[in-house]
Amino acid sequence: MDQHSKFIHSNFLLENKFAEELYHNFACKMPIIDYHNHLPPNEISENKIFDNITQIWISEDHYKWRAMRTLGIDEKYITGSASDQEKFQKWAGTVPYTMRNPLYHWTHMELDRYFGISDLLSSENADRIYTEIAEKLDTEAFSVQNLLTKMNVESLCTTDDPTDSLEHHQKLAKSEFKTKVSMAFRPDKAIFIGSDSYNDYLTKLAQASEINIDSYNSLCDALRNRVAYFHANGCRLCDHGFEHMYAEAFTEAEVKAIFKKKHEGLHLSKEEVLKFQSAILIFLSELYHEFGWVQQFHLGALRNNNSRMLDHLGPDTGWDSIGDFQQASSLSKFLNSMDSNNKLTKTIIYNNNPTDNNMMAAMIGNFNDGSIKGKVQFGSGWWFMDQKEGMIDQMNALSNIGLLSCFIGMLTDSRSFLSFPRHEYFRRILCNLLGKDIQNGELPNDMKWIGKLVQDICYNNAKEYFDF
Structure with missing residues (x-):
């Protein structure tokens, strides 16, 4: 699939060449x-290795729960007695209705970054994606520590x-x-x-x-x-x-x-x-x-x-x-x-x-x-x-x-x-904010300096601030 035919493509949220350069050359690898x-x-x-996507993705996420309740989904399929696959099916069916809520972006970034799934999640592909992710989760590569790495x-x-x-x-x-x-x-x-x-x-x-x-x-x-x-x-x-x-x-x-x-x-x-x-x-x-x-x-x-x-x-x-x-x-x-x-x-x-x-x-x-x-x-x-x-x-x-x-x-x-793709989300938003200022002439086209500021905000400032 061509990168730009995907919803979450390489320049997602980056609206001009300056934003793209700031993100790809300075932010993304920090x-x-x-x-x-x-x-x-x-x-x-x-x-820990999770059995399925519901356990790692839905069972503790009250952002998702609120969206499902708003759509009229019974609590049985949110925090109740329904099976993990049934809960995932209900969440998948909710996702198309979350457009313009950050959940829509987060959902598809997380599916892509962790599991390489670029499909738009819906009730139609829920069972296939549930099975595909279950097979991946059942391996050491998707243990908690490896997910963080x-x-x-x-x-x-x-x-x-x-x-x-x-x-x-x-x-x-x-x-x-x-x-x-x-x-x-x-x-x-x-x-x-x-x-x-x-x-x-x-x-x-x-x-x-x-x-x-x-x-x-x-x-x-x-x-x-x-x-x-x-x-x-x-x-x-x-x-x-x-x-x-x-x-x-x-x-x-x-x-x-x-x-x-x-x-x-x-x-x-x-x-x-x-x-x-x-x-x-x-x-x-x-x-x-x-x-x-x-x-x-x-x-x-x-x-x-x-x-x-x-x-x-x-x-x-x-x-x-x-x-x-x-x-x-x-x-x-x-x-x-x-x-x-x-x-x-x-x-x-x-x-x-x-x-x-x-x-x-x-x-x-x-x-x-x-x-x-x-x-x-x-x-x-x-x-x-x-x-x-x-x-x-x-x-x-x-x-x-x-x-x-x-x-x-x-x-x-x-x-x-x-x-953790929320860090990427933030970095893209930051780079786009600064990139638009450069394009508008409100900041100079000084990529070396502004790129340094981006890296400081994404990583260096926190590294200096905290004593871990």
């Missing part, structure tokens, strides 16, 4: 540093709870697998004191840290213990997912009393919850600075909107949305409180609401103090912004108000081992 994802480390260490993944960073033993990371560190697999410390369950399961979580944290948690001070001791343990196992990042930053004024006496109330099973007011969350966040961020970590904040998601389906399926099953929280004031207060004490570590802020793009791009400039290149980063388009327009909007805001040249680029934020 290794991948995927510094934030939700891949299961046990499946990497075990070098195939995509030129130099390093990746999973997301792990403080109570995790990190046994799978330890196994990987001793293995011959060339991709560096690190982790990010995700202690949100220790922060969200308003949760009904908070005290149960502290029991698990106490067991992991071997510290009896019966006070605010002992909670801090336990968290320090786990930060040190993660650090000893190669961790250099943390990650948080908040509706907005916590920056309430508090006193030590207040925070200790709030913990005591929760420990005794008493109800906390909204003000008490925010004070506690602010205090523990400040404590943790000071720890991150002490250990030289990068801190990541994913802001703005409104989670678990559909209570009926949450009760039925649980969290992280496709019922979350964009929130419209006020971000600027609390984010400024938090960053300023850390900076004022010279304890602001390298920080990445991700935004889930496009109306906040310019504010976020402006905010990071307030705390880039010249000590580190791109110390405070406006993270790439996240979740609902993880699509062509969202990426362009984020890069345009960063270009207009900050320095795109210092940007650390793309990540998958995915639970799927087939998501």
Whole structure:
């Protein structure tokens, strides 16, 4: 088949010769540093081989689930009792209806890049493609580690709870697998004191840290213990997912009393919850600075909107949305409180609401103090912004108000081992953005310099920024 007769052809998304040159000569062969994802480390260490395409591609992907539900497909064929082949058939039948959703692009890029399948997926070819991929998956060449190697993944960073033993990371560190697999410390369950399961979580944290948690001070001791343990196992990042930053004024006496109330099973007011969350966040961020970590904040998601389906399926099953929280004031207060004490570590802020793009791009400039290149980063388009327009909007805001040249680029934020072509998607969009500027005379035709900037954004900046 001729390259340009394929839907995903060699110049896909590249609209002129400058974009083509930037992508093919500078971007496409750069290794991948995927510094934030939700891949299961046990499946990497075990070098898992999946039985079929549904297991590796559909079973954890709530992007696909939302599209199928919108089309009127019964939950039986999404998360329910239907066979894996039946679920794939329903997804294949959904794909033609996803045009103009990023799922349409991602689907066909992933089929082509991993399996060499250039057909447009539909219900008509679903059974044939399911069988063809099953035959390929049943070989060592398509094991998890080989899939990562195939995509030129130099390093990746999973997301792990403080109570995790990190046994799978330890196994990987001793293995011959060339991709560096690190982790990010995700202690949100220790922060969200308003949760009904908070005290149960502290029991698990106490067991992991071997510290009896019966006070605010002992909670801090336990968290320090786990930060040190993660650090000893190669961790250099943390990650948080908040509706907005916590920056309430508090006193030590207040925070200790709030913990005591929760420990005794008493109800906390909204003000008490925010004070506690602010205090523990400040404590943790000071720890991150002490250990030289990068801190990541994913802001703005409104989670678990559909209570009926949450009760039925649980969290992280496709019922979350964009929130419209006020971000600027609390984010400024938090960053300023850390900076004022010279304890602001390298920080990445991700935004889930496009109306906040310019504010976020402006905010990071307030705390880039010249000590580190791109110390405070406006993270790439996240979740609902993880699509062509969202990426362009984020890069345009960063270009207009900050320095795109210092940007650390793309990540998958995915639970799927087939998501790494999203780096290619981002790189093509980046090169096309710059290529159009060259064609329009808004940038000079200096391929050597602009090509360097492309390589920096795709790989070099992240390589310099992170200590893996």
